[in-house]
Amino acid sequence: MPGDGITLIDTGYIRPHLCAAYLVHGERGRAALVDCGTATCAGRVLEAIDAAGVAREAVDWLLVTHVHLDHAGGAGPLMRALPNARLVVHPRGARHMVDPEKLIAGAKQVYGEEMFARDHAGMLPVDAARVVVAEDGHVVELAGRPLLCANTPGHALHHYSVWDADTRSWIAGDAFGLSYREFDNHNGAFALPTTSPVQFDPEQMKASIRRLVAQGPAAIRIAHYGVVTECARIADDLVAQVDAMAAIARGVDGAPDRHARIVEGLTVLCVERAAEHGVDAPERMVAEVLGGDIEINAQGLGVWLDRLARAR
Template sequence: MDRHGITLIDTGYIRPGLCAAWLVHGDGGRAALVDCGTATCAGRVLEAIDAAGVAREAVDWLLVTHVHLDHAGGAGPLMRALPNARLVVHPRGAQHMIDPSKLIASARAVYGEAMFARDHAGMLPVEAERVVVADDGHVVDLAGRPLRCADTPGHALHHYSVWDAASRSWFAGDAFGLSYREFDNGNGAFAVPTTSPVQFDPGQMKASIRRLVAEDPAAIRIAHYAVVEDCARLGESLVELVDRLAEIARDAAGQPDRHARIAGRMRALFIERAIAHGVDDAETRVDAVLGGDIEINAQGLCAWLDRLARQA
């Protein structure tokens, strides 16, 4: 637990240092969990709650920033193990937590059967009476510690971020991009947007990034991965990169090999930016750490192009 009463939980999804959840400590031993990893991560998350000295009966809230499975896939199993918790979810995501069948089908289509079975199996529905819908501005009371939900679409329409006034920080899920600690150096953190399927929208993403920065946060806590500071600089860089990625996608529209074109140019852009950030052996590190994200991000940009074509 840090000085703000927040414990970082590595959910163990795919590899160490990839996917974070957060245990927020309130008065009287009460707690809230923000994001929770996949269903296959639920046991590890419960062990971390136990190790933090929080009784499972004392977890009052599970807040999922959005319903992508690396953030919310474990909600069903966890709600069965946390008997007093209520699930806080965006209005657009609530029904998917109550009946996750569409989420499961979508994940199978994105990841394939083998990867789904390895990383996502075991999802369970959440009882409707335990689900709390969080509209923009909804405040969760954690034993006198307010946690305010703010609508932050762009990565997904069902995404909110959580403002914790006690630490002057956001729990931002995927709204503030990816920033893996392997890229940290004397120049600070390195961040890139996450455009994964299927609801990426560049205008909404830029507006959400600006909304987060406008609060003048001391830090932003992201799922992938951990805590970033120097939020204004990172926000400016992310907004610029969103525009660059949208341009890359538009340039590939209508091409038979558009996915490969987008992925190749995204890789080159991230390497260019990593070099400018002073990352050692940038090409190797981008491939090793961001390779999977580039593939998924390219899928998301293709889905965005398809949506634009349907709207034309």
């Protein structure tokens, strides 16, 4: 949405048009960066800030919607390059920005050592004195442009979304699902939830989706990837899919090949929905564009099933 004072930055994570950060422009050249990609993306993000005409000394805030590495892994290197910025993070995530060792260990477990080294290496701790903890309702005072942080768990317990009243839009990280522009057509945007490990909760996710759309947003900016505007319709789709995905996982719980069967079920669901949406060659598109997300979503659903089992 050009001219609205928010610049989309493609962080370059893995492939083009996969992972976005957003540069919000305040008065007098001041700015805030919302999400930042991985540590390996930090140089590209800094170049994009420069290209947007914002001095690095004029970036007052770095807000991370949650501390998954594709959103916050680059915070340490960026805070060293943005000398006046303060880091805004959910209370549950703050300690991981100051000491990222557990984040690093968890990411290596999910992605493997080789992929971690390729896509996530270079994480650095953030000085605790520069960290601001954002409780639900916290307002970040960007010059002439207040930004409201609202808790939106479900994808992660430590997730908030950012409301920009100037544009009546959310910057929602992963709370409003995934919507890749390759799937856009005459029927609009195609979206799916992201249930990645380790804190997926279907009821929280549905409540967060409803909270976002209840604000009557003109648009929602998501990390993966870009701006969606048919917010009410997409919200309904996402809520229905959360239920469908949870049902797929429950239906194969206890099977020895549970993960493979969840992957199969999610793939069938995505292909069916893509076909209904009018996507050309839906099987190929789902395999090529969504294969990695389906794998990670299946992992998250498996972790959720295990957590339910422990609670019985």
